[in-house]
Amino acid sequence: MLKPIKPLPKNRWIKRSDEFLRHGDIPWQIILIAMSLLIMVLIIAIGWMLWHDSADARSLFGWGFLTPTSDASWDPVHDNFEAWPFIYGTLLTSLTAIILAVPISLGVAVFMSELCPEWLRLPLNWLVELLAAIPSVVYGLWGIFIFLPIVVTPVSNFLFETAGKIPGIGVLFAGPVPESGVSRLGAAFILTIMIIPTITAVTRDVLLAIPDSQREASLALGATQWESIWKVLLPYGNSGILGATILGLGRALGETMAVTMVIGNSIEGTLSLLRPGYTMASIIANEFAEAVTKLHSQALIEVGLILFVMTLVLNVVARFLVWSVARRIPTEARV
């Protein structure tokens, strides 16, 4: 016969607090929630800090800081700053990179998800991810000494002689072409290589998430494999692919080191893709540590603020698009 176990005598207050804290689960929950909200707080803090620290520059230059001008000045000696050349440089290089990178990434993603044999899929995946793991300074080093002279200079010369003659868009391909190859085009090419992994990875995930019934149905109707990819799968995943593109654009906008090394860092009024230029990230990287006057560093922080807002908006839109695809695909269809 078992004796009934007497509960240990317990201090009333310890017992009560233990119940109140549910044996430690309440503090645990509080820590988890605090750490989860910390990330959000960080983002808000970044935005607020940039906003706060650029107050004088914002009130002094107003919207004129951002508006397009043909003879923008960036003059730390006379404290006169206009950011248009950098905004233009960033937009031109990033958009060129996107135009080049999207078809290539789509090709790679289609090959990886639809065509390649099973044993090749994992190694290919790794190789593409390694491309993303290479530090951006190494891209820059390789860019200056190898890629620019070997690839960019001939391409620039070719574009200058052909597209440069066309009235209208010829402005974008005006010369003279720098011999070393340092140019916005060089930066755009390097950016293309650097954002291919981003776009490819997201596009591949989108393609892999499309239920097999779509493929089977289109093949059963007599479509060739290419027709089923082009007319069924890509339209099915289009908003996800758009999201991937925007994510890639976000990466291209913020990329600093490689671009700073190959773009030539010069402020000139030209619109040409074949001339050296500047981007928002590279002006900050080059000048912030040496900014002497308060207004100079404030102007640079304001450039950073513009960059932050641009990437923030792009990221929000891109994530929303990718999520909308994931939500549209019914859960039971996802493998």
Add this chain to the structure above:
Amino acid sequence: MTTQFQELIAKNQVRLAMRRKFTNGFMLSVTGFLTILALIPLFWIIGYVFYKGFAYLNLSFFTQLPRPLGMEGGGVLHAIEGTIVLSLLGAIFAIPPGVFAAFYASRYPNTPIGITLRFSTDVLSGVPSIVIGLFVYAIMVKPMGHYSGLAGGVAMALVMLPIIIRTTEEMLKLVPGALREGSLALGAAEWKTSLSVIFPSALSGIITGFLLAISRAAGETAPLLFTALGNERYDLKTIVTSGIAQHQSIFMIFGRIVNQPVDSLPLTLWKYAQQPYPERIQQSWTVALVLMIVILMINIAARVWVESRKRRLQG
């Protein structure tokens, strides 16, 4: 008349079929070609960095501080030590909040806070690293009045945080639910279950995630430009020996390690590559080689490990 017509249609159909077949074959091979095109830079960079970098690689490169230009020899010990210090500082700052946040994300993915967390992690990973540098400059360098390794470590932590959260969350999700339920059924509290049942069984995968985050941060330059700044005279051995000689406490020595400007391999690479001296450019290729070897090794090892682990847990 009708037969002629039918023949014509049949002929056209054959032509159409031929064209469709041709387009199919052509476009499919184009995707293969694009894959090769996208991977050319990878092999080109790795091959060239190895080819150029090995020429200058010797032991003193790892064991000596840089010498003035014109003198033979000299290495990048300061940058190697600095990279290690910065990465460790970053890991110390980023791992605790990252792991806790990942616990929340894996346990309550669909609560409002969970959705906010996932969203803000995505946004944080999209913030340009140069902007992170500006932010850390504003919150740390300006109040402290000088550049420091500590500020560099915080910048590194901000780069690592999203990666740590994402990989840890993924690994925690791989732990079978039965383990958790078993522990709860035995009467363990939620925190006890999380820390002593779920965390250990996902630990090896989580550590792999840490390594990936560290390797990513070790290659970053932009956040360090105006936080850690760079320091050619940085030498842990001198700091520690002089500290011991002056009977300083371990906290003092640690403070001196992190409270001064620190160099790192990518920063050194960037500075050397911009100098007009062939010697320095040679050295920058070797720095690139060291950086690439470390980063590629960590990446490949981590992926092999994760893959085998996933297979074990799922299969």
